[in-house]
Amino acid sequence: MLLTVSRISKRFGATQALEDVSLNVQAGRVLALVGENGAGKSTLMKILSGAHRPDTGAMLLADEPYQPSGPLAARQAGVAMIYQELNLAPHLSVEDNVMLGQEASRFGMLQRAKQRPRVAQALEWLGHPDLSPEAIVGDLSVGAQQLVEIARALVMDAKLIVFDEPTSSLTQRDTARLFDVIRRLRDKGLGIVYISHFLEEVRTICDDYAVLRDGRSVGAGELTNVTEDQIVALMVGRTVNELFPQVPHTPGEPILEIGSLTGRKAPKEASLTLRRGEILGLAGLVGAGRTELVRCLFGLDAMKTGTIFVEGKTPRHGPRGRIAAGLGMVSEDRKQEGLAQTRSLADNLTYSRLAPYTRCGFLNLGKRRSAVDHWLDRLQVKRHSQDQAIAELSGGNQQKVAIARVLHQDAEVFLLDEPTRGIDVGTKSEIYRLMGELAAQGKAVLFVSSYLTELLAVCDRIGVMSRGRLKEIRDTQDWTEESIMNVAVSGEA
Numbered sequence: 001m002l003l004t005v006s007r008i009s010k011r012f013g014a015t016q017a018l019e020d021v022s023l024n025v026q027a028g029r030v031l032a033l034v035g036e037n038g039a040g041k042s043t044l045m046k047i048l049s050g051a052h053r054p055d056t057g058a059m060l061l062a063d064e065p066y067q068p069s070g071p072l073a074a075r076q077a078g079v080a081m082i083y084q085e086l087n088l089a090p091h092l093s094v095e096d097n098v099m100l101g102q103e104a105s106r107f108g109m110l111q112r113a114k115q116r117p118r119v120a121q122a123l124e125w126l127g128h129p130d131l132s133p134e135a136i137v138g139d140l141s142v143g144a145q146q147l148v149e150i151a152r153a154l155v156m157d158a159k160l161i162v163f164d165e166p167t168s169s170l171t172q173r174d175t176a177r178l179f180d181v182i183r184r185l186r187d188k189g190l191g192i193v194y195i196s197h198f199l200e201e202v203r204t205i206c207d208d209y210a211v212l213r214d215g216r217s218v219g220a221g222e223l224t225n226v227t228e229d230q231i232v233a234l235m236v237g238r239t240v241n242e243l244f245p246q247v248p249h250t251p252g253e254p255i256l257e258i259g260s261l262t263g264r265k266a267p268k269e270a271s272l273t274l275r276r277g278e279i280l281g282l283a284g285l286v287g288a289g290r291t292e293l294v295r296c297l298f299g300l301d302a303m304k305t306g307t308i309f310v311e312g313k314t315p316r317h318g319p320r321g322r323i324a325a326g327l328g329m330v331s332e333d334r335k336q337e338g339l340a341q342t343r344s345l346a347d348n349l350t351y352s353r354l355a356p357y358t359r360c361g362f363l364n365l366g367k368r369r370s371a372v373d374h375w376l377d378r379l380q381v382k383r384h385s386q387d388q389a390i391a392e393l394s395g396g397n398q399q400k401v402a403i404a405r406v407l408h409q410d411a412e413v414f415l416l417d418e419p420t421r422g423i424d425v426g427t428k429s430e431i432y433r434l435m436g437e438l439a440a441q442g443k444a445v446l447f448v449s450s451y452l453t454e455l456l457a458v459c460d461r462i463g464v465m466s467r468g469r470l471k472e473i474r475d476t477q478d479w480t481e482e483s484i485m486n487v488a489v490s491g492e493a
Contacts, residue, residue: 001060002027002191003048003160008057010043014384017043021057021217023210025160030182030192032202032223035212036235036424037396038382041195044212045162048193049081050074062159072101080153084165084422086145090138095119097137098152122151126181142286143174150181161185162193167201168422171286172485179205197424199228200453211235236426243429244457247436251278251460255444256327256413258297261306266292268468270306274413279435279445280473281459283452283484289468290448291332294415297446298322298329310413323352328411330402332418332448334395338402341391345383346372348390348401353409375404380430396427403434414438417448432458452481464488 003025010018018040025031035041046052048059050068059066061077068074074081088097095116104115119133128147137145146166153161163182167175182205186192194206202209203223211219211234219226219234232243256274261267266289274280282290295301297308299315299322308315315325322329331338339348349372350357357368372386379400383393390398399419406414416435420428435445435458449455455462456476463473464487471487 001025002062003066004060005044005048006058006060008044008047008054008059010047010052010054016215018047018054018215021212021215023217023220025191025193026208027159027191028186028189029207030186030194030205032206032209033193033195033212034197034199034202034209034231034235036426037394038214039212039235039424040215041212042164043215045081045164045193045195048074048079048162050079075101075156075158078157078159080156080158080161082146082149082153082161082163082166084168086142086149088137088145088148090136092137093133094123094131094135094137094140094148094151095133097148098122098133098155100152102156118155119151122154123147125154126151126184127177141174143170143177146170146174146178147181150185158190160191160193162195164195165197165422166194167196167198175201197422197428198451199231199425202231203228213237232425235424243425243432244454245429245433245436247433247440249277249279249436249439251275251439252442255311256297256446257307257309259307259309261293261296261308262304263292263296263301264304266468267296267465267470270465270470272463272470272473274444274446276412276442276444277439278461279439279447279459281455281462281476282446282448282465282470283450283455283462283488284465285488286450288465288488289470290465291417292468293465293470294329294417294446294448298327298415300329323409323411326410326412327415328352328406328409328413329415330399330406330417330419332421334398334402339390339398342389344387345376345381345390345393345401346386349375349386349405349408352405371408375408376401379404379407379434396423399423399427399431403431412443414443414445415448416445418450419447420449420451420454428454452484455484456481466490 001024005023007020007022008018009020021044033041047054050071050073098119099115104111116133123129123131126147137148166178182192196202206223209223252275254273255276258270258272261270270293284290296303299318310325315321350368357364381397381400390401420431438445459476461473462476462479464471464484466488
């Protein structure tokens with residue numbers, strides 16, 4: 001056994017993050033580590049990487065006691081982490097990033113001639129000798145940047161590599177390339193831990209599985225011996241009969257109309273009509289212009305030409321004007337622009353609509369507190385207090401707060417940009433149900449997603465963006481995953 005984790009526990013104040021967690025990783029196999037947001041996966045990985053010390057329990061790496069004193073000690077022991085948010089220096093070259101912290105030097109002088117062959121060999125072994133060691137990392141695609149992280153692990157002779165949600169920002173092509181690399185690493189005899197909320201990915205690339213729920217180990221074994229429904233039941237503690245719950249709703253009259261909209265860079269042309277009681281999906285490859293379209297609609301980016309009508313009226317410019325017109329937006333980047341990470345849950349939920357709690361310039365904190373608890377309870381946000389910083393919540397609970405803010409805003413049109421990215425199966429199901437309920441109430445939802453399965457499952461109509469242009473919008477039953485991808489790639493409807 002390459003890695004053995006035995007009865008690890010970790011407490012943060014009153015919170016028991018992990019309790020008696022155990023798992024095994026074999027050399028030459030890929031272990032899927034799955035669980036809902038807040039299940040303890042991140043804490044366990046931080047212990048494995050040396051960022052946290054466990055309160056109790058023990059670990060063995062290659063049959064030797066493993067107790068890293070910090071991240072550097074973990075790396076020196078052969079444990080590499082590939083995080084969802086890559087740890088790279090974007091202003092440095094590929095070579096400098098690969099060798100960062102393990103540079104070849106003599107008398108304080110960098111020996112590039114000595115380290116360059118090691119970098120080139122790692123890139124060639126990954127199947128990408130075309131990736132230049134001199135290239136600036138910030139100029140590379142996300143998929144190429146990820147390869148730089150993996151090359152760094154190879155140069156340091158890693159025995160175990162942990163991939164944390166590695167495909168959340170990748171195109172389908174980059175995802176396929178990543179899977180090829182993981183198979184190479186596995187066949188080389190490395191141990192791989194693969195963390196993902198996409199169970200179809202887990203089935204494709206992993207050999208074994210381990211499930212965490214509420215900080216405890218609740219299941220493990222070979223993937224060939226378990227169904228996806230059984231894994232989901234282990235994750236959420238109950239049988240989930242409907243991953244894509246269907247709430248009856250009927251599209252009505254138009255509420256949002258866009259005519260030949262163009263932005264400064266994107267979209268290049270987009271026209272659509274969104275009706276009350278409708279969920280309209282937007283598909284497309286990364287960079288197709290979907291996010292730019294949503295940002296133009298919400299007034300975050302300036303529109304160059306075209307028209308926007310909300311209930312037949314032109315809304316005022318800027319986010320304030322769009323909110324007043326009944327538009328609400330959930331950004332795809334909740335950490336950087338969707339939420340104020342250092343502010344409280346209460347602040348994040350109410351900042352876009354404080355009017356109900358103010359009088360003569362004073363904020364009625366008691367009235368606001370009651371309203372905040374109402375929305376947090378309605379969306380089942382797990383928290384200690386509404387006063388805690390939102391950065392302390394799991395990703396899924398942060399996303400619930402972002403959606404609660406738009407609900408509290410009393411929006412009529414919901415612009416949801418990748419609202420299920422990086423969150424667990426149970427929370428995704430809740431968000432799908434919520435979208436259906438909003439449509440049933442006569443609200444309208446514009447739903448941007450790169451996950452075609454969910455678009456086909458929850459939307460009434462789907463439009464595909466390609467190279468900045470919104471192509472033909474069809475009823476969902478008239479699309480397949482293949483036809484959507486053909487339009488996304490070719491640009492022909």
